[in-house]
Amino acid sequence: YDYDGPSMKTSVPGPRSQALTKQLGEIQNNLPFKPEMDSVTLVRSTSSVTMRRAEGTTWWTWTTTACWMSTLRSRPSQLSTLVNRPALGILPPENFPDKLTESLLSVSPSGMTRVQTMACGSCSNENAYKAMFIWYRNKERGHNMPSDEDVSTCMINKAPGCPDLSILSFNGGFHGRTMGCLATTHSKAIHKLDVPSFDWPMAPFPRLQYPLEEFTRENAQEEARCLEETEDVIVKWRQKGNPVAGIVIEPIQAEGGDNHASPDFFKGLRNIARKHGCAFHVDEVQTGGGATGKYWAHEHWGMDDPADIVSFSKKLLTGGYYHKDELQADKPYRIFNTWMGDPSKNLLLAEVLNVIRRENLLEEVTRSGKALLNGLYDLQAQYPGILSRARGQGTFCAIDICDDATRNSILLKARDKGVLLGGCGDRSIRFRPALIFKEYHVHIFLNIFNDVLAEH
């Protein structure tokens, strides 16, 4: 194959990057802006997973979406979708149902035929929570006619109109940063500090030992403990008058450090939700879209009825959530906003799905994911003082570093060799390659990563 790995043209940050950083810093909060990130052009060819930057440097990135849609260039008829921004809730364009069918509905999770588009992961989850609250209250009432008291109290933020209901979430979970989502996020203090929150319960997410196959007994015990505590928390919150309307969980806790759990754990949780009358919401904002080797990470659980709600965003380019019929709001304008997503993103998604199918990218991901994880196992055996807990599903992989300082030094050294990696949790490095990341890319990467580790 032709070499399409990283190629460095300047030291980092280059002069152009520095100038642009300064320019942007004068305009807005650019603190998270990384100095090397001066220009993004995602390059999509049959053999490239790179970004070209202003200085002529070719970077490797691990965080891009599936692929670049060069085909759109040649379809000026679709331009009107890109330049118009309709209010989808009331003015959907004529091709909107067709595009939905071609894109989101062609990959619906098991048991779900309805999808509500939204604009980002946060409004997807916020609205999914609202759908669960509405469903729960109508279930409590036995009908969907609010009382006069409901109507008058809700206008002043008081119960029963704005009821004392909660969403149960998990330690280490991340579900977004708007205030409803943030009350279910428990990954980093920096996200939550100084922002008022709700009195909603948090249950422990299993802390497993890896490789999973080697610790089945210990891990099963840990999962049983977490399930038991979850049930206790549900009972406790009901007793204190703030019942759990819904449970939200990620199939793999991403921001929180790539924490995995077994299909049995999720099956157990699904049953607990059913037993206590809570809706079950699987947040696939990070895991959905193919990186685990299946379109949805929850498909690995092998369940016919995995969830009541599945939310998505990121790799799917548009946000939204699938839901079972019961979770449909009973009246217009209860689940609503101005844009309700953006149809131009459905167009892009339909194209991405075509590429995924045509090029068998999910099989590709499974294959390169296996190569990546095996490579990480080898490196972990070679550098036991630095690396531990290699884990992953598909190319959705991570590994722990001995301490935070070493992690940062590894991230910087990799960057200087043209590979952009990110951290998650307290001391993990996460791998999130594009879906077109192939087995030979894995080997290029492992060589570079080995060089970086050898310097420590």
Place this chain on the structure above:
Amino acid sequence: YDYDGPSMKTSVPGPRSQALTKQLGEIQNNLPFKPEMDSVTLVRSTSSVTMRRAEGTTWWTWTTTACWMSTLRSRPSQLSTLVNRPALGILPPENFPDKLTESLLSVSPSGMTRVQTMACGSCSNENAYKAMFIWYRNKERGHNMPSDEDVSTCMINKAPGCPDLSILSFNGGFHGRTMGCLATTHSKAIHKLDVPSFDWPMAPFPRLQYPLEEFTRENAQEEARCLEETEDVIVKWRQKGNPVAGIVIEPIQAEGGDNHASPDFFKGLRNIARKHGCAFHVDEVQTGGGATGKYWAHEHWGMDDPADIVSFSKKLLTGGYYHKDELQADKPYRIFNTWMGDPSKNLLLAEVLNVIRRENLLEEVTRSGKALLNGLYDLQAQYPGILSRARGQGTFCAIDICDDATRNSILLKARDKGVLLGGCGDRSIRFRPALIFKEYHVHIFLNIFNDVLAEH
């Protein structure tokens, strides 16, 4: 001029609309979907403010954004902005600072040089609230170092890490539907019902008599009463341990029924905010972008220092907020999300601003707004049993209808004549024409509206 008013080709809903409605109804919550709305192509020519629909009917709409950017068709180089979706917080494209300068920064409110882009009105307001909470807590601390207790308690949604702080909002206000925004929204019960909320205070928005010039004394009294109550509420919430970190208000309450207030009222409120150490947030999501005849509705107040935060979305195509330097978060990742807006929308906005300037659209709006309001005054004199309280600024106008049933019948009859109008508040009709709506369009409209009224 050439007639470019509405032209009806079928009865409403036409056969194509019905088929599409059915198709979409099988996929998602389409209850707010209006049957006549089967296809949107916004047509932008020098003399057209219409939408062409599937059946060949030409509608007049009042809710579109400024204009269609035909110029973009001829610039394939900008296509990459349209088809790539970068994560702006960490990977802004190279032309992002330039495009910001050309677009949002060229219309910064007085006293503000910083803008934070966001994707929609809700995340704009949610993040503006977060910025006010962070600012307030750092002010309370006297520095920006959180204590260990702050850090540990915030992870479990408890004070002091997640502090008891509130945002004061107004009766009839609308600021969005995510859970933080929703706690400050008080326009319709349907938005809030069954969704848990915060114990945040609500103050009365002045209920003025129109035309404003005729009731100056009565209106000044009403405004003084509202200011006094606002101050009382701030004191009360401080006393009960849930102090007001920020005040949020619309320059014209839109959803809540097009409620206006005088520059004196807003000056008084700005002073109260200052006196009690609360941030002052002006929500221009509906009013920003030129419809009032100025770029920002708050410019009509004539203040050098109108606000600490101004949020926007809708007509500006991208969401976000301007803020004073003090409101800048002190650390990276405190105000953050995956996409932080969408640069393709800045591109469109820069083009919209060019058109606004080139064609003097703000003057145009002032002129046609005056014609529209005068026309409404005339009709109100002619139909005193049906119409009252005509009011407006620029083309941002509204009028009250005697009762809800008559309002709906008027909306339907106007629709059947090809004019799409919307309601707001309990029994108002609101007018939100595109910025290119000219004086002669006003006369076409007034004729049609007169015909509709004559039938009642």
